[in-house]
Amino acid sequence: MSVSIYNTLTRQKEALVPETDTFRMYCCGPTVYGPAHIGNFRTFLVQDALRRTLECSGVKVAHVRNITDVDDKTIRESRKLGIPLAEFTKKWEDKFHLDCDRLNMLRPTVEPRATEHIAEQLDMVSKLVENGHAYAAKDGSVYFKISSFENYGKLSGIDREHMATQALNSAGEANVADEYERENVSDFALWKGRKPEDGENFWKSPWGEGRPGWHIECSAMSKKYLGDTFDLHGGGIDLCFPHHENEIAQSESATGKSPCVRYWFHSAHLMVEGQKMSKSLGNLYTLDDLLKRGYTCAQIRYALLSGHYRQQLNFTFKGLDDAKSALAKLSKGIGGALERAGMDFGDFQKEAVSPLGRFGGTIFEPAWNALCDDLNIPRALGEIFAALPKLDGNRRDISALGSLMYALGIDLGGEPQAYETEADVPEEVSKLAQMRWEAKKNRDFASADELRKRVSELGWTILDGKDGFKIKKS
Numbered sequence: 001m002s003v004s005i006y007n008t009l010t011r012q013k014e015a016l017v018p019e020t021d022t023f024r025m026y027c028c029g030p031t032v033y034g035p036a037h038i039g040n041f042r043t044f045l046v047q048d049a050l051r052r053t054l055e056c057s058g059v060k061v062a063h064v065r066n067i068t069d070v071d072d073k074t075i076r077e078s079r080k081l082g083i084p085l086a087e088f089t090k091k092w093e094d095k096f097h098l099d100c101d102r103l104n105m106l107r108p109t110v111e112p113r114a115t116e117h118i119a120e121q122l123d124m125v126s127k128l129v130e131n132g133h134a135y136a137a138k139d140g141s142v143y144f145k146i147s148s149f150e151n152y153g154k155l156s157g158i159d160r161e162h163m164a165t166q167a168l169n170s171a172g173e174a175n176v177a178d179e180y181e182r183e184n185v186s187d188f189a190l191w192k193g194r195k196p197e198d199g200e201n202f203w204k205s206p207w208g209e210g211r212p213g214w215h216i217e218c219s220a221m222s223k224k225y226l227g228d229t230f231d232l233h234g235g236g237i238d239l240c241f242p243h244h245e246n247e248i249a250q251s252e253s254a255t256g257k258s259p260c261v262r263y264w265f266h267s268a269h270l271m272v273e274g275q276k277m278s279k280s281l282g283n284l285y286t287l288d289d290l291l292k293r294g295y296t297c298a299q300i301r302y303a304l305l306s307g308h309y310r311q312q313l314n315f316t317f318k319g320l321d322d323a324k325s326a327l328a329k330l331s332k333g334i335g336g337a338l339e340r341a342g343m344d345f346g347d348f349q350k351e352a353v354s355p356l357g358r359f360g361g362t363i364f365e366p367a368w369n370a371l372c373d374d375l376n377i378p379r380a381l382g383e384i385f386a387a388l389p390k391l392d393g394n395r396r397d398i399s400a401l402g403s404l405m406y407a408l409g410i411d412l413g414g415e416p417q418a419y420e421t422e423a424d425v426p427e428e429v430s431k432l433a434q435m436r437w438e439a440k441k442n443r444d445f446a447s448a449d450e451l452r453k454r455v456s457e458l459g460w461t462i463l464d465g466k467d468g469f470k471i472k473k474s
């Protein structure tokens with residue numbers, strides 16, 4: 001069965017059919033100037049689940065996700081700290097990778113950095129100037145001429161009247177200073193002439209020293225790694241306009257080929273406890289914030305994936321607690337079935353690592369069908385739990401469930417199960433023990449020792465096993 005998603009470009013649900021033998025997908029990656037928050041991770045997790053589901057359906061996937069390591073924010077923050085831009089962004093890139101690995105996300109096939117593709121970006125800008133889609137301004141900046149691209153707005157459906165005001169409100173690109181240089185207020189920068197606040201962060205170009213605008217990196221790098229046209233482009237819905245609209249304008253004007261991307265895949269915003277995420281509300285949670293509260297990476301992944309990607313997900317602590325019991329239920333169900341089949345957890349993980357799913361005729365076929373139908377994860381989870389009581393020692397069912405766990409990226413081996421059975425362990429003790437387990441897994445042994453001491457002071461002992469731990473009265 002083929003996987004379908006809602007295509008923003010055509011405004012309908014479509015089966016994802018690769019143009020070549022490999023499904024080529026590009027996703028806008030992080031800007032590395034601080035820790036990513038759970039809103040960012042939700043988008044990356046949805047993309048990870050889509051890729052895994054495609055792999056499960058037998059499709060080979062090339063997944064490119066860029067690293068934005070030069071922009072206003074990265075330059076400003078690195079200069080504030082007085083360290084070179086590359087050193088500053090490397091630190092946050094490493095942190096991003098650590099968090100992605102903890103959330104059990106597959107690494108992209110290629111992860112290009114913007115600063116390592118300046119030549120490709122300059123090539124594209126030159127091409128656009130040559131063919132009349134861009135023009136240089138007096139300050140050494142180059143702008144894309146929106147009026148030169150007839151199809152501008154085809155993705156987001158935005159009309160030209162509203163464009164000017166929205167362009168001004170959009171993040172990052174518009175500022176008062178460069179309005180004077182632009183022929184039209186909605187034209188956007190492909191190249192930004194060097195300014196004093198850029199410090200040493202500039203490159204040479206035919207128009208003088210400067211740096212790339214943000215939008216051009218995605219067009220240049222997707223073209224380099226996936227070709228002039230490719231299958232799918234993903235991102236948060238906030239990127240649909242202007243970023244993705246600008247990418248289409250740049251790419252199609254540079255290559256003359258349309259559509260540059262056949263499927264556009266956007267995921268909705270994340271709310272936290274019913275509120276918008278914002279700095280002032282203090283709810284821009286990072287992964288570390290939630291781990292410190294005693295939740296596990298597997299629980300956080302589960303909670304962030306539990307809503308449909310096209311609907312706003314309301315992330316709550318209750319949702320994390322629900323994720324915890326759902327994962328425990330899954331472990332228990334699988335544990336029982338493995339026992340009846342005479343298999344151990346290692347055998348099961350071997351099945352789960354083999355992503356190619358065979359679902360036909362198994363009790364998990366409805367769950368797989370739900371995943372294929374617009375990546376409906378909440379319905380798939382519902383179907384999994386509906387089928388779970390019927391799971392006996394049937395190996396085909398067990399294997400199908402293993403593949404579903406691969407598609408969803410649920411690693412039950414990473415989930416400590418033992419303490420779930422100890423009903424009399426006080427909440428505080430179990431939380432501390434959970435935090436210690438996470439610290440140990442992350443090789444933060446100093447914190448792990450400290451937490452073990454605190455548990456012991458409360459009169460309890462932690463016993464470690466291979467896949468989890470037990471808590472006993474001292």
Ligand SMILES: [Zn+2]
Nearest residue numbers: 028029218243
């Ligand atoms: Zn992008």
